[in-house]
Amino acid sequence: xxxxxxxxxxxxxxxxxxxxxxxxxxxxxxxxxxxxxxxxxxxxxxxxxxxxxxxxxxxxxxxxxxxxxxxxxxxxxxxxxxxxxxxxxxxxxxxxxxxxxxxxxxxxxxxxxxxxxxxxxxxxxxxxxxxxxxxxxxxxxxxxxxxxxxxxxxxxxxxxxxxxxxxxxxxxxxxxxxxxxxxxxxxxxxxxxxxxxxxxxxxxxxxxxxxxxxxxxxxxxxxxxxxxxxxxxxxxxxxxxxxxxxxxxxxxxxxxxxxxxxxxxxxxxxxxxxxxxxxxxxxxxxxxxxxxxxxxxxxxxxxxxxxxxxxxxxxxxxxxxxxxxxxxxxxxxxxxxxxxxxxxxxxx
Amino acid sequence: xxxxxxxxxxxxxxxxxxxxxxxxxxxxxxxxxxxxxxxxxxxxxxxxxxxxxxxxxxxxxxxxxxxxxxxxxxxxxxxxxxxxxxxxxxxxxxxxxxxxxxxxxxxxxxxxxxxxxxxxxxxxxxxxxxxxxxxxxxxxxxxxxxxxxxxxxxxxxxxxxxxxxxxxxxxxxxxxxxxxxxxxxxxxxxxxxxxxxxxxxxxxxxxxxxxxxxxxxxxxxxxxxxxxxxxxxxxxxxxxxxxxxxxxxxxxxxxxxxxxxxxxxxxxxxxxxxxxxxxxxxxxxxxxxxxxxxxxxxxxxxxxxxxxxxxxxxxxxxxxxxxxxxxxxxxxxxxxxxxxxxxxxxxx
DNA sequence: CACGGCAAGAAAAACGTTTAACTGGGCACC
DNA sequence: GGTGCCCAGTTAAACGTTTTTCTTGCCGTG
Numbered sequence: 001x002x003x004x005x006x007x008x009x010x011x012x013x014x015x016x017x018x019x020x021x022x023x024x025x026x027x028x029x030x031x032x033x034x035x036x037x038x039x040x041x042x043x044x045x046x047x048x049x050x051x052x053x054x055x056x057x058x059x060x061x062x063x064x065x066x067x068x069x070x071x072x073x074x075x076x077x078x079x080x081x082x083x084x085x086x087x088x089x090x091x092x093x094x095x096x097x098x099x100x101x102x103x104x105x106x107x108x109x110x111x112x113x114x115x116x117x118x119x120x121x122x123x124x125x126x127x128x129x130x131x132x133x134x135x136x137x138x139x140x141x142x143x144x145x146x147x148x149x150x151x152x153x154x155x156x157x158x159x160x161x162x163x164x165x166x167x168x169x170x171x172x173x174x175x176x177x178x179x180x181x182x183x184x185x186x187x188x189x190x191x192x193x194x195x196x197x198x199x200x201x202x203x204x205x206x207x208x209x210x211x212x213x214x215x216x217x218x219x220x221x222x223x224x225x226x227x228x229x230x231x232x233x234x235x236x237x238x239x240x241x242x243x244x245x246x247x248x249x250x251x252x253x254x255x256x257x258x259x260x261x262x263x264x265x266x267x268x269x270x271x272x273x274x275x276x277x278x279x280x281x282x283x284x285x286x287x288x289x290x291x292x293x294x295x296x297x298x299x300x301x302x303x304x305x306x307x308x309x310x311x312x313x314x315x316x317x318x319x320x321x322x323x324x325x326x327x328x329x330x331x332x333x334x335x336x337x338x339x340x341x342x343x344x345x346x347x348x
Numbered sequence: 349x350x351x352x353x354x355x356x357x358x359x360x361x362x363x364x365x366x367x368x369x370x371x372x373x374x375x376x377x378x379x380x381x382x383x384x385x386x387x388x389x390x391x392x393x394x395x396x397x398x399x400x401x402x403x404x405x406x407x408x409x410x411x412x413x414x415x416x417x418x419x420x421x422x423x424x425x426x427x428x429x430x431x432x433x434x435x436x437x438x439x440x441x442x443x444x445x446x447x448x449x450x451x452x453x454x455x456x457x458x459x460x461x462x463x464x465x466x467x468x469x470x471x472x473x474x475x476x477x478x479x480x481x482x483x484x485x486x487x488x489x490x491x492x493x494x495x496x497x498x499x500x501x502x503x504x505x506x507x508x509x510x511x512x513x514x515x516x517x518x519x520x521x522x523x524x525x526x527x528x529x530x531x532x533x534x535x536x537x538x539x540x541x542x543x544x545x546x547x548x549x550x551x552x553x554x555x556x557x558x559x560x561x562x563x564x565x566x567x568x569x570x571x572x573x574x575x576x577x578x579x580x581x582x583x584x585x586x587x588x589x590x591x592x593x594x595x596x597x598x599x600x601x602x603x604x605x606x607x608x609x610x611x612x613x614x615x616x617x618x619x620x621x622x623x624x625x626x627x628x629x630x631x632x633x634x635x636x637x638x639x640x641x642x643x644x645x646x647x648x649x650x651x652x653x654x655x656x657x658x659x660x661x662x663x664x665x666x667x668x669x670x671x672x673x674x675x676x677x678x679x680x681x682x683x684x685x686x687x688x689x690x691x692x693x694x695x696x
Numbered sequence: 697c698a699c700g701g702c703a704a705g706a707a708a709a710a711c712g713t714t715t716a717a718c719t720g721g722g723c724a725c726c
Numbered sequence: 727g728g729t730g731c732c733c734a735g736t737t738a739a740a741c742g743t744t745t746t747t748c749t750t751g752c753c754g755t756g
Binding site for chain 2: 025068070071072073074075077078083084085088092093094096098099100102103106107110113115116117118119120122127130131133134135136137138139158160266270273292293296297298
Binding site: 385386387388389392398399400401404423425426427428429 | 703704705706707708710711712713
């Protein structure tokens, strides 16, 4: 691949220049000197400690803003043992489920003055462990984590910092996720309302708890009225195994296909469309997650929406509680999900 | 929205417990004590300084790994003035263009031992400035930045750290982006090859340089052979103004619609499909970017692919160069783009 | 054999904060 | 009028590194 390089002057404004060095970050010493008071007093004044007079406090505050003083976080971290940064460890940003989560987490965290350090493990346990080690080394105050595998990697144990899981529970950890069981039930009821009796299942992996719950919710809602024509397990990345493709095209009397998530549903949809099977006229499909893609495929996908923003917000809140040590309210938060009806299901 | 809370024991493994405290992170002092040598020597040994004997060096290295010692980054930052963290400032993670960039940036940075601190400004100049301030306060060593507006916010100037822009150049800053002019030209040539003569333009905003270059590349490639039926400016988020919708449905003889990016193209595609205009039979569409959505709409979108992974990799590399101060090779890197032919264009 | 130089390591200072311990003065109380 | 206390500060220590300076012993050399 050709790479053009415009050279010319290679120095840029964005570089560290000697000239730029003039503008050193103001330190607490500078503030102290400006006011004519000790550094301890400045620190106390800025941190609302009681032992400083009101006039001096005012002067300090003014001087601080005048100098544009901001405490050096590394120094604070060193002293206090807290970084005011949190880790966000996700399996795969290209799965559209996660960017939205990341966005709300970052925004809520920033509102609390917390910096978000991102790790994308690319679905690899090794990458995840590396990332966690890096976070530990930086001394983040807590971690929001969507684990890739069932095993808890070593760095988590030596971390000594609170961890909040999202979407995927693990025994002994705080978690916030949505009610997958309920989602499954909603889909079952909807299927019945639309007159479907015989369904095919493209379930997610047996090892992923949420996949299992979606499936069980669906199966146990009306076991006597819904008939399972077939069930195939596929990965949450949506890639269809040859077996899945074969069963899917065969259909075996199923009028509705229930996919473990939207990625699976969309891939199934594409395969069917390619083979000139019309959706929803020949067969209906439902997904799960309501990722952004669900809105842009055609037909648009009927699916279960997770309140992603709420999940992210709650995760930050939970982590914050645990970081500050105050009011550890709860261990698990489960959000209701909602059915989003679009055009991929036909009433029969 | 209902929120279920499973209380039970509210203490979790992930919390800071007294019992967990036993497992404090080993410090350089511990290593020194274990070997029976001074901390300075340990530091020197670990940093490959010359003034330490080979036997002692070996012992130190062994002790360090045995204790699982990792230097406390806050302390290092304090002393060295470098954090080994970089900022990644993006306008909007829900635009599928950016997660992929973020993923490669994070992975390449991690390979270099750099932690990536994420800011999602949600397309707001204020959020961006806040994020940059936060990064400055944390003392990140450099920033990879896709600016939201034309104005350079204050924090950048007082930062004193290298900055590398992605996708959107600004005067005086290092940048890595793809060759939008070339992309425009490729599209023009492709349009001609497919027999189109009269085209409609859904260009991106005049204020965004890349939008302008795509447009100009298209217009100047074969000015005498392509006729512009109409041109409407829309935002890069793809939302169509009433004017755009009207013109689009009217078409005025255009057989091909050239959109400023994929988001615009997809929205146009949806509008047309809704109104029973068949794509590509009645009218063809091309996009720009090759975001993941381009592959899942139907018809799949013919578009220009940017080498996102290469851009991310190069940005990290460029930043690394500038951070270490060695070999500031270049100011701008421009990547070639490629035409991805799918089904949204019909030959006429 | 005295002395310079060098190698290997120790001691101490420094980075920017916070905080515990201390100081001095004013004032209330007995 | 002494005693003790509180207020409003100051001094100094501490966090975990790196780096500069200092020490010690040894070797080679004149």
